[in-house]
Amino acid sequence: MSVIILLILLFMLLGIMVFVGIYVYRDAQKRGMNALLWLLIALLTPSLLGLIIYLLVRGSYSDLKCPNCQNPVEENYMVCPNCQTRLRASCPNCNTPVQPSWKVCPQCADPLPENFGAVSAPVRPKDNTLWKILIAIIVIPVALIVLLVVLSFSSFRTNVTSQTTAVTAMPVDDYLAVSHQPEAIKDWLSHCASSPEQYHVLKFSSTQENYFDTQYLIYIPEAGEYTHSAHSYSSSFFSGPTLEIDLAGAENTGEQIVFLVLCSGDEKPEELKLTFNGKTKDLCTASTDEPIQPIDE
Ligand SMILES: [Zn+2]
Ligand SMILES: [Zn+2]
Numbered sequence: 001m002s003v004i005i006l007l008i009l010l011f012m013l014l015g016i017m018v019f020v021g022i023y024v025y026r027d028a029q030k031r032g033m034n035a036l037l038w039l040l041i042a043l044l045t046p047s048l049l050g051l052i053i054y055l056l057v058r059g060s061y062s063d064l065k066c067p068n069c070q071n072p073v074e075e076n077y078m079v080c081p082n083c084q085t086r087l088r089a090s091c092p093n094c095n096t097p098v099q100p101s102w103k104v105c106p107q108c109a110d111p112l113p114e115n116f117g118a119v120s121a122p123v124r125p126k127d128n129t130l131w132k133i134l135i136a137i138i139v140i141p142v143a144l145i146v147l148l149v150v151l152s153f154s155s156f157r158t159n160v161t162s163q164t165t166a167v168t169a170m171p172v173d174d175y176l177a178v179s180h181q182p183e184a185i186k187d188w189l190s191h192c193a194s195s196p197e198q199y200h201v202l203k204f205s206s207t208q209e210n211y212f213d214t215q216y217l218i219y220i221p222e223a224g225e226y227t228h229s230a231h232s233y234s235s236s237f238f239s240g241p242t243l244e245i246d247l248a249g250a251e252n253t254g255e256q257i258v259f260l261v262l263c264s265g266d267e268k269p270e271e272l273k274l275t276f277n278g279k280t281k282d283l284c285t286a287s288t289d290e291p292i293q294p295i296d297e
Contacts, residue, residue, distance in 0.1 A: 005148065012140055017043055020051050023133050031058055048137065055130070064122035073122050089116040165263045167229045167245060172219070172256040182290045185217070192219040193256065199281040201272060204288050212268035215292040216261040218283075220247065220276060229259070233269070240270035247276045260292060 042050035071082035091105035
């Protein structure tokens with residue numbers, strides 16, 4: 001599942017890179033800069049640093065256009081060289097460019113006419129590409145994070161028609177005394193007792209056609225008075241079927257407890273997640289071929 005997430009991330013990253021690359025290349029070309037060099041800088045520097053550097057150092061260029069024929073024109077052009085549309089007002093005496101609102105020519109001090117006739121000032125088309133890129137850079141990762149959060153919190157079930165889980169608890173000594181345990185399980189329990197801090201799990205699973213029977217024997221070190229347990233069964237986007245067991249009890253009473261968890265149904269738990277008194281515990285997991293004896297009530 002996480003492979004899909006990685007692929008989506010990679011795809012998004014690639015999309016942003018292509019977007020930035022095209023923008024920088026075209027923009028640098030328009031400004032007469034070394035487009036290929038800037039393309040490489042923009043793509044090969046991490047975290048869009050290249051794009052930021054490019055935006056800071058890029059030279060200005062005239063993006064003015066004749067309002068009549070859209071021919072590129074310069075700031076100081078009086079008429080459009082292409083269609084001869086008058087772009088600026090000028091002094092009738094010395095031809096110095098003037099503002100239509102001015103009363104006298106600043107160059108020759110001649111009075112200027114009230115009306116200059118038809119003057120069509122050059123237009124500057126709006127360039128929204130940079131904004132689009134910045135929005136994409138911000139929006140795409142944010143959207144992706146939201147998507148991941150939503151997916152990680154939404155668990156879903158598929159074709160689970162029956163799934164039952166039972167949790168029972170017993171002190172280790174009682175469990176050994178009451179049931180006639182196979183040697184393998186006795187060995188496992190004595191192995192557990194040799195590492196007193198560790199939480200251990202012994203797993204047995206059997207399959208009959210589409211029906212799975214999974215048994216866990218969970219060893220809790222130094223826990224007495226078992227008080228409560230809850231369990232849930234979930235599949236999420238990120239993990240396979242997971243059996244979550246929450247156990248509670250008094251800690252450090254010096255008594256070892258085993259919990260027997262029986263989980264059966266048409267879905268096989270791939271993972272076991274255990275919390276004891278609200279804390280997730282690392283589990284030392286072993287498997288056995290011997291069915292685990294039920295705990296006698
Ligand atoms: Zn023109
Ligand atoms: Zn003048």
